[in-house]
Amino acid sequence: MQVVRPDEGQIKSRRARRVIMRGVRLSAIAGISAGLTLTTVGAAAPPGERELFSSETEKTVDASQTLVRGQLKDASGKRVDNGTVTVYAFPDDIDVAVGESFDLIEIGTAEVDSDGSYRVEPNFKALPSQAGKSRNAQDGPRPVNISIVGASAEGSTTTASTVWVESDLKSGHFVAEDLSPGAVQTRTSNLGGDTDSGDGAEFNLQLDAESAAQEATRATTTTSSIPSNCGVMYTNVEPVTVGQTSSTTNYGFAQKLTFESGATSTMGVALSYTGKHGSFSRSGTHTTGSGSSTTFPSRKTTGSSYLRTTYRYGVLRCIYQSSGTTSRYEYRPLSHSGGATTASASTPYAPSGYCRTYVPGSKFTQWTSSASTFSVGAKTSGAIGIDLSSRSGYTSKTKMDHSFWSASRKVCGTKGDPGAYPGLLVVKK
Numbered sequence: 001m002q003v004v005r006p007d008e009g010q011i012k013s014r015r016a017r018r019v020i021m022r023g024v025r026l027s028a029i030a031g032i033s034a035g036l037t038l039t040t041v042g043a044a045a046p047p048g049e050r051e052l053f054s055s056e057t058e059k060t061v062d063a064s065q066t067l068v069r070g071q072l073k074d075a076s077g078k079r080v081d082n083g084t085v086t087v088y089a090f091p092d093d094i095d096v097a098v099g100e101s102f103d104l105i106e107i108g109t110a111e112v113d114s115d116g117s118y119r120v121e122p123n124f125k126a127l128p129s130q131a132g133k134s135r136n137a138q139d140g141p142r143p144v145n146i147s148i149v150g151a152s153a154e155g156s157t158t159t160a161s162t163v164w165v166e167s168d169l170k171s172g173h174f175v176a177e178d179l180s181p182g183a184v185q186t187r188t189s190n191l192g193g194d195t196d197s198g199d200g201a202e203f204n205l206q207l208d209a210e211s212a213a214q215e216a217t218r219a220t221t222t223t224s225s226i227p228s229n230c231g232v233m234y235t236n237v238e239p240v241t242v243g244q245t246s247s248t249t250n251y252g253f254a255q256k257l258t259f260e261s262g263a264t265s266t267m268g269v270a271l272s273y274t275g276k277h278g279s280f281s282r283s284g285t286h287t288t289g290s291g292s293s294t295t296f297p298s299r300k301t302t303g304s305s306y307l308r309t310t311y312r313y314g315v316l317r318c319i320y321q322s323s324g325t326t327s328r329y330e331y332r333p334l335s336h337s338g339g340a341t342t343a344s345a346s347t348p349y350a351p352s353g354y355c356r357t358y359v360p361g362s363k364f365t366q367w368t369s370s371a372s373t374f375s376v377g378a379k380t381s382g383a384i385g386i387d388l389s390s391r392s393g394y395t396s397k398t399k400m401d402h403s404f405w406s407a408s409r410k411v412c413g414t415k416g417d418p419g420a421y422p423g424l425l426v427v428k429k
Contacts, residue, residue: 059175059176059177060173060174060175060176061173061174061175061176061199061200061201062171062173062199062200063122063163063171063172063173063174063200063201064122064170064171064172064173065121065122065199065200066119066120066121066122066199066200067087067107067108067120067121067122067163067172067200067201068085068087068108068119068120068148068200068201068202068203069117069118069119069120069199069200069201069202069203070117070118070202070203070204070205071116071117071118071204071205072085072112072116072117072118072150072152072205072207073116073204073205073206073207074152074154074155074206074207075154075155075206075207075208077206079115079116079117080112080116080152080154080207081112081113081114081115081116082112082152082153083111083112083150083151083152083153083154084109084110084111084112084118084150084151084152085109085110085112085118085120085148085149085150085151085205086106086108086109086110086120086148086149086151086320086321087106087107087108087109087120087122087146087147087148087149088104088105088106088107088146088147088149088228088320089104089105089106089107089126089127089144089145089146090102090104090144090145090146090147090230090286091103091105091128092128092142092144094314094334094335095335096232097232098232098233098234098235099231099232100231100232101229101230101231101232102229102230103228103229104147104228104229104230104318104320105126105127106123106126106228107122107123107124107126107127107144107146108120108121108122108123112150112152118150119200120200122163122172124165124169124170124171124172125169127144127165127169129169141164141165141166141167141172141173142164142165142167143162143163143164143264143287144162144163144164144165144172145160145161145162145286145287145332146160146161146162146163147159147160147318147320147330148160148161148203148205149320149326150205150207151207151320151326152207154207155207155208156207156208156326157205157206157207157208158271158283158318158320158326158328158330159203159205159271159283159284160269160271160283160284160285160286160330160332161174161201161203161284161285162174162175162266162285162286162287174201177266177373177391228318228319228320228321229318229319230316230317230318230319230330231316231317231318232314232315232316233275233314233315233316233317233329234314234315235312235313235314235315235334236312236313236314236380236383237310237311237312237313237337238310238311238312238313238333238378238379238380238383239308239309239310239339239341239378239379240265240267240308240309240310240311240333240377240378240379240390241306241307241308241343241374241377241378241390242257242259242265242307242308242309242390242392242398243257243259243296243306243307243392243398243400244304244305244306244307244345244348244424245257245296245299245304245305245307245400246299246303246304246305246345246347246348246424246425246426246427247299247301247302247303247304247347247426247427247428248302248347248426248427248428248429249302249409249427249428249429250301250302251300251301251406251407252360252404252405252406252407252408252409253300253402253403253404253405253409253427254298254299254300254401254402254403255298255299255300255400255401255402255425255427256295256296256297256298256299256400256401256402257295257296257307257398257399257400257401258293258294258295258296258398258399258401259290259293259294259295259296259309259392259397259398260290260293260397260398260399261290261291261292261293261397262289262290262397263289263290263392263397263398264287264288264289264290265287265288265289265290265311265333265336265390265391265392266285266286266287266390266391267285267286267287267288267311267333267377267378267388267389267390267391268282268284268285268286268378268388268389268390269282269283269284269285269286269330269331269332269388270282270283270330270331270380270384270386270388271283271328271329271330271331272328272329272330272331272384273328273329274329275315275317275329277383277384277385278384278385279385280329280331280384280385280386281386282386282388282389285389286332286333288311288333288334288335288336289336290336291335291336292336292338294309294338294339294340295340296340296342297340297342299427302347303344303347304344304345304346304347304348305342305343305344305345306342306343306344306345307340307342308339308340308341308342308343309336309337309338309339309340309341310336310337310338310339311333311334311335311336311337311378312333312334312335312336312337313331313332313333313334313380313383314331314332314334315329315330315331315383315384316329316330316331316332317329317330318330331380331383331384331388333378347426348414348423348424348426349414350412350413350414350424350425350426350428351412351414352412354412354413354414354415354416354417354418354422355410355411355412355418355428356410356411356412356417356418356419357408357409357410358402358404358408358409358410358411359404359408360404360405360406360407360408361404361405362403362404363401363402363403363404364401364402364411364418364419365399365400365401365402366399366400366418366419366422366425367398367399367400373389373390373391374389374390374391375389376388376389377389377390377391378390400425402425402427409427409428409429410427410428410429411425411426411427411428412425412426412427412428413425413426414426
């Protein structure tokens, strides 16, 4: 898995505003629009490709002093008064064959208080400083994929997320849209504001009663001397939506998405106790990068298409040492596999107030905006029984280009002006 740094312009913007506007995150969580209200825009999209999040700004949660915090509850919803919450980091690159394994890195742990609360301080210094390649202060933050493991005598629970860690390993942040459904952001900041200091992301974790029984069957074969690690059971190549082209007019324009080498994607993660088809449930996200470039076909006529590439996913059996041994099967993206395909989509509604005119001979490129999450943009149901989310934004590595000839045309955003935070982009007459 290759993770490539954000572009220089975004780094400068982050530092000037103290809010990180992350570059290319094909969050195979992956649509191309803007970020965070649980609504569907305009015309209803076909089942399986619904836009889940959209907003005009990207929110971040500071993780420099507190990494994660919250409550640990039992299966009935009552607070537990014992146990631990531990955060494990995955390596920057997962490049292992089926049957091989890799170690996880503990970057924070905390005891659960008598009222069920916990607060984990980060130890980013435990992470590799160079991530396998030359990095310096100019590189900006890198995505670190994590598992948050809560465990007590009543059972255990695991959820996935991504924290963006600065290259000096002294500070980090979460992007609100990357947080799992269990994460509640009580203090966030928008572009142009300050990120609240030290609060961390709130994960209210609920233990699963099934986990206690599952782990009891393994107690005789696992001990605390085993390192926390993941083994690759098998892999699959899965199609993932990374963008969408749309138009209500038939001529005089071209709309094209380019997904360059260095783009990152944030995609959903699924967990299971048994690893069997149909036993997986959604639990957080995982960010991975692209080592190749893909240019999708240009749209020059009316209609709308989802743009898809593929990622190699792996079923991992992960062992976590946290108040005993916790074991899970996890379905995560490992690397960008390549390819370019399209699928029919409904043209989203774009208000006239968000339309801007471009005369013949002009060009327009959107390359700086937060992203949208498509609830089932990763087509993984054939492998595990459920589809997962995907997301992407407009950046210098994921660009939507428009060119115009013979007649003036309008470019319209579904959530804002096309030159700012547009959401999806639609070409109109």
